[in-house]
Amino acid sequence: MSHSIHRRTFLTTAGALAxxxxxxxxxxxxxxxxxxxxxxxxxxxxxxxxxxxPRTGNAFVGSYTTGAVYRAAPGRRTAExxxxxxxxxxxxxxxxxxxxxxRLWVIDSTSGVDVYDVRDRALxxxxxxxxxxxxxxxxxxxxxxxxxxxxxxxxxxxxxxxxADLARARGKVASLRVSHDLSAVRDPRSPAxxxxxxxxxxxxxxxxxxxxxxxxxxxxIDLASGAVRQVALHGGDLKHGDGLELAxxxxxxxxNTVNTVSRWRLDAYAHxxxxxxxxxxxxxxxxxxxxxxxxxxxxxxxxxxKGGPMGPGTPETPFTVAWVSGI
Numbered sequence: 001m002s003h004s005i006h007r008r009t010f011l012t013t014a015g016a017l018a019x020x021x022x023x024x025x026x027x028x029x030x031x032x033x034x035x036x037x038x039x040x041x042x043x044x045x046x047x048x049x050x051x052x053x054p055r056t057g058n059a060f061v062g063s064y065t066t067g068a069v070y071r072a073a074p075g076r077r078t079a080e081x082x083x084x085x086x087x088x089x090x091x092x093x094x095x096x097x098x099x100x101x102x103r104l105w106v107i108d109s110t111s112g113v114d115v116y117d118v119r120d121r122a123l124x125x126x127x128x129x130x131x132x133x134x135x136x137x138x139x140x141x142x143x144x145x146x147x148x149x150x151x152x153x154x155x156x157x158x159x160x161x162x163x164a165d166l167a168r169a170r171g172k173v174a175s176l177r178v179s180h181d182l183s184a185v186r187d188p189r190s191p192a193x194x195x196x197x198x199x200x201x202x203x204x205x206x207x208x209x210x211x212x213x214x215x216x217x218x219x220x221i222d223l224a225s226g227a228v229r230q231v232a233l234h235g236g237d238l239k240h241g242d243g244l245e246l247a248x249x250x251x252x253x254x255x256n257t258v259n260t261v262s263r264w265r266l267d268a269y270a271h272x273x274x275x276x277x278x279x280x281x282x283x284x285x286x287x288x289x290x291x292x293x294x295x296x297x298x299x300x301x302x303x304x305x306k307g308g309p310m311g312p313g314t315p316e317t318p319f320t321v322a323w324v325s326g327i
Contacts, residue, residue, distance in 0.1 A: 030326045031326060032261075032277075032279045032281075032324055032325065032326040032327045033323075033324070033325045033326055034281060034283045034284065034299075034322050034323070034324050035322065035323045035325075036320045036321075036322060036323070037072075037298055037320070037321045037322055037323045038059075038072045038076060038077050038078060038079050038320065038321055039077065039078050039079065039318040039319070039320050040061060040063075040070050040079050040318060040319045040320065040321070041070070041078070041079065041080070041081065041318065042063070042066075042068070042318075042319070043315075043317050043318075044063075044065055044066065045063045045065070045066070045068070045070075045318075045319040046063060046064045046065040046302055046303060046304060046308040046309070046315070046319070047061045047062065047063055047064065047070075047288070047300050047301070047302055047319055047321070048062055048063070048064040048093070048094040048095075048288045048289070048300065048302055049061065049062045049093065049094045049095045049096040049107070049139070049243070049288070049289055049300065050062075050096060050243075050289055050290070050291050050298060050300050050321065051096035051097040051098045051104065051105070051291070052098060052291050052293060052298075053098040053102070053118060054098065054100055055100070055102060056073075056074075057073075057074040057293070058071055058072065058073050058074070058098075058118075059071070059072045059074075059079075059291070059293075059298060059321070060082065060096050060098060060104055060118075061079060061096070061300060061321060062093030062094060062095075062096045062106060062107075063085065063092075063093055064092050064093065064094055064109075064302070064304075064308070064309065065092065065308065065309070066085035066086065066091065066092075066093075067083075067085055067086055067087060067090040067091045067092050067093045067108065068081060068083060068084055068085040068086075068087070068093065069081075069082045069083040069087070069093055069096070069104070069106060070082055072321070074293075079321075082121065083106070083116070083121060088114060088123050088126075090106070090108045090111075090114060091108070091110075092108050092109050092110060093106050093107065093108065094107050094108075094109050094137075094138060094139070094288075095107035095113075095137070095138055095139040095140045095150070095151075095289075096140075097140050097141065097142050097148070098118060099142045099146060099148070100142075100146070101146070102117065102118050102119060103115050103116065103117060103118070103124065104116040104117075104118050105140055105142075105148055107137050107138065107139070107140060107150065108137065109136050109137050109138060110135075110136075110137075111126075111128055111129060111137070112126060112127045112128040112129045112137055112176055113126070113127050113137065113140065113148070113150060113161075113176070114126050115127075115166065124166075124170055124171070125166065125169040125170050125171065125172060125173070125174065126173045126174070127159075127161055127165075127169065127173075127174050127175065127176045128173060128174070128175055128176065129152065129159070129175075129176050130175045130176060133155070134154045134155075135152055135154055135155055136152060136153040136154040136155075136194065137150055137151075137152055137159075137176075138150075138151045138152065138153045138196065138197050138198075139151050139197055139198050139199050139242075139243060139244075139289070140199065141199045141200050141201040141208060142201060143201040143202075143205055143208070143223065144201070144203065144204070144205040145162075145163070145205060146162070146163040146166075147160055147161065147162045147163065148160070148161040148166075149179065149199055149201065149208055150176065150199075151196040151197060151198070151199050151210060152196065153194040153195055153196050153197055153213075154192075154194065155183070156181070156182050156183040156185055156186055156195045156196050157178045157180065157181050157182065157183065157196075158178070158179055158180040158181075158182065158196070158199070158208070158210065158221065159176040159177060159178055159179060160176075160177055160178075160179035160180075161176065161177075165177070179226075180208075180221050180226060180228060182195070182196060182210065182219060182221075182228060185212050185215060185217065185219065187214070187215065190214070193214045194213060194214060195212050195213065195214055195215070196210050196211070196212060196213075197210075197211050197212075197213040197241060197242050197243075198210070198211045198213075198241060198242055198243045198244035198253065198254070198289065199211075199244065200244045200245065200246040200251070201246075202223075202246070202270065203246070203247070205223060206222070206223060206224070206270075207220050207221055207222050207223055207270055208220070208221040208223065209221075209231070209244060209246065209251065209270060211238050211241035211242075211244060211253065212238070212241070213238075213239070213240055213241045213242060213256075214239070215239070216233075216237035216238050216239035216240075216241070217230050217231075217233070217237070217238065218230070218231040218233060218238055218241075218251075218273060219231065220270050220271070229271070231266075231270060231271060231272065231273050232271065232272040232273070233264075233272075233273050233274075233275070234272065234273070234274040234275065235274055235275030236262065236275040236278060238253055238255070238262070239255070239258075240255040240256050240257050240258050240260070241253050241254070241255055242254045242255065242256045242287070242288050242289055243287075243288060243289025243290050243300070245290050245291060245292050245297070247292055249265065249266045249267075249268070250263060250264070250265060250266070250276075251263070251264040251265075251266055251273060252264075252290055252292065252297060252327070254284075254287040254288060254289055254290050254299060254300075255287070256286050256287060256288050256302070256304070257286060257305075257310070258280060259280055259281060259282055259283075259284045259285070259286065259287065260278060260279065260280040260284070260287075261278075261279055261284065261287060261290065261297065261299060261324060261327060262275060262277065262278040262279075263275075263276045263277040263278070263327050264276060277327050279324075279327055283322070284299060284301060284322065284324075285301035285302065285303050285316075285322075286301065286302045286303060286304045286305055286310070287299045287300060287301060287302070287322075288300050288302045288304075290324075295325070296323050296324065296325045297323070297324040297325075297327065298321055298322070298323065299321065299322045299323075299324050300321055300322075301319070301320055301321065301322055303315040303316065303319065
């Protein structure tokens with residue numbers, strides 16, 4: 001998520017769709033449609049992350065302001081509280097993922113990541129960011145081999161938790177290990193700026209993609225060699241980039257403070273990405289992340305600018321997760 005506090009003038013729904021959708025002529029007739037997928041109970045939720053259980057299809061959503069986690073079954077219009085506010089001493093929940101073994105990973109930006117068994121809600125282990133310097137654990141991805149990778153927006157590094165690390169730490173508190181250092185992406189003129197945010201893993205296990213929300217770049221981390229290279233973007237950039245989704249060579253991105261979702265086509269090696277479509281709409285309500293299900297996107301509407309971490313005001317309630325189709 002972004003910590004920008006700049007006030008912005010948002011486009012109206014109709015105007016935004018008319019001026020901000022960048023699509024090939026053949027797709028011009030496809031206008032993205034935004035509807036509500038499900039609501040979240042509570043008036044101070046300010047949701048941030050979402051993770052889908054690959055076995056059941058359940059969606060898990062975290063509250064950035066309370067640390068609560070909600071669960072919505074497929075087809076249900078209202079989510080239920082899965083982990084209450086303040087559970088296990090956690091007061092914020094941003095990045096979420098569910099792995100193939102039925103473990104729910106919940107990031108607390110101030111400390112690290114908690115790992116739960118979704119069957120009985122038991123806390124299995126906790127991994128903490130080492131050291132005392134500023135940190136902001138942000139998002140995570142699960143690679144095909146079961147390794148979890150987490151971004152740190154302040155330190156501009158990626159942490160890794162392998163299945164072996166997880167097994168050794170079960171029932172204990174362990175330290176996160178830095179696997180990749182991307183601090184070179186920092187602008188030397190603004191060393192304190194938040195950088196790395198969303199992260200996704202190639203389904204074939206070859207690479208990770210990480211977005212720099214401040215600079216607007218996309219970075220490819222080779223999982224075999226550890227080499228980092230910037231992906232060449234054609235047709236646009238990924239400024240304000242937050243959550244990412246990757247499937248079949250297509251990358252989707254949520255751009256939080258500009259109320260935008262974009263779609264990019266990657267080449268076979270993810271060395272280049274070409275913008276195919278970009279939709280901006282105030283109805284996205286500061287989208288922080290997304291997940292793809294059955295050809296549509298579930299998009300988290302954070303409302304961070306309405307009494308949340310980005311500014312004063314009163315949010316629209318209930319808080320919701322949207323369906324976005326046609327992109």
